[in-house]
Amino acid sequence: MVAAESEERFRTLVLASSAIVWRADAEGTTAFEPGAWLAFTGLRLRDLKRGAEEWLEAVHADDRARVRAKWSAAVAASTTYVCEHRLRRKAGGYAWVVARAVPIVRDGVAREWIGMMSDITERIEIERAREQFMAVLSHDLRSPLAAISISADALQHLRLEAPYGVLVEEIKKTSKRMTELVQDVMDFARGRLGNGIPLSRKRCDLGEICAEIVAESLRIHPDRAISASTRGDLSGEWDRGRLAQMLTNLLDNAVTHGTDPILITLVGDDSEVVLTVANHGRAIPTAALGMIFEPFSHAQTGLHSKGLGLGLYIVSELIRAHRGTVTISSTDDLTTVAVRLPRV
Known part of the structure; x- marks a missing residue:
């Protein structure tokens, strides 16, 4: 009786706040509160195509791939999920929402997820x-x-x-x-x-670019332990200047927020080059990892910056322009940024 009354009060609060509450199992299969979903989107979940990702039909077509990728990455790593995207609105058009979810961890494993979507269109x-x-x-x-x-x-x-x-x-x-x-x-x-950062692609070698950036950083910070390790073919059709900018931002971030040694690793295979930048030091809070590549996020992540707080956001945009991917992980004593760049 008490549990039923508590659930009813919770449902009433959710509907009054225009938020959409949802759950997901350990595999990431989602289940939305149907009343709040209907009130916001005007869609009945049973009217959508069946499947674990049926709710993505209500997400703007231009945002779906990004939403799916972020959610999959959060589930795979059992980390907090934060994503801003457009969602169909009952009155027509799309609203901007922020979706957040936290894993419920038992014995070190995420058993389920509790999430909420909130309207942030005005913001x-x-x-x-x-x-x-x-x-x-x-x-x-x-x-x-x-x-x-x-x-x-x-x-x-x-x-x-x-x-x-x-x-x-x-x-x-x-x-x-x-x-x-x-x-x-x-x-x-x-x-x-706009349509993203423009590129001027030419054949170049990421290993050569890395050597130049490391040498420059050591001239500025001669007391730091910065090194690079390379293996395989590191060439591709990229924008040399933009990759130098990307590497500079990543290395500056490691020098500013991490401790030595700082190691850059480059490995080339048949289709791509994988770049990692690893530094020791205090771990980044799990809740902050989901927003680390968002602009002006240094206040929320605890990574205080002397600049505008755009460095890692620009890194992610430069990698996206090259059709690559970037991820970050942080343990008790090691933070690693991993970049995957297709050769073309």
């Missing part, structure tokens, strides 16, 4: 407006920054005496850093508002 619309503003602002900043950099180069050729020569060098460093931040914002805008 997404505000974020889109902010992103458009950032894109316009960063575009307008490029010209004056270029002028500052060119002027600093001209002054440096004059070989000014101290303290003016030192000031010119500081101006160059600062303008370079500001240019990198503006480029990050531009890449962010392309990823969120």
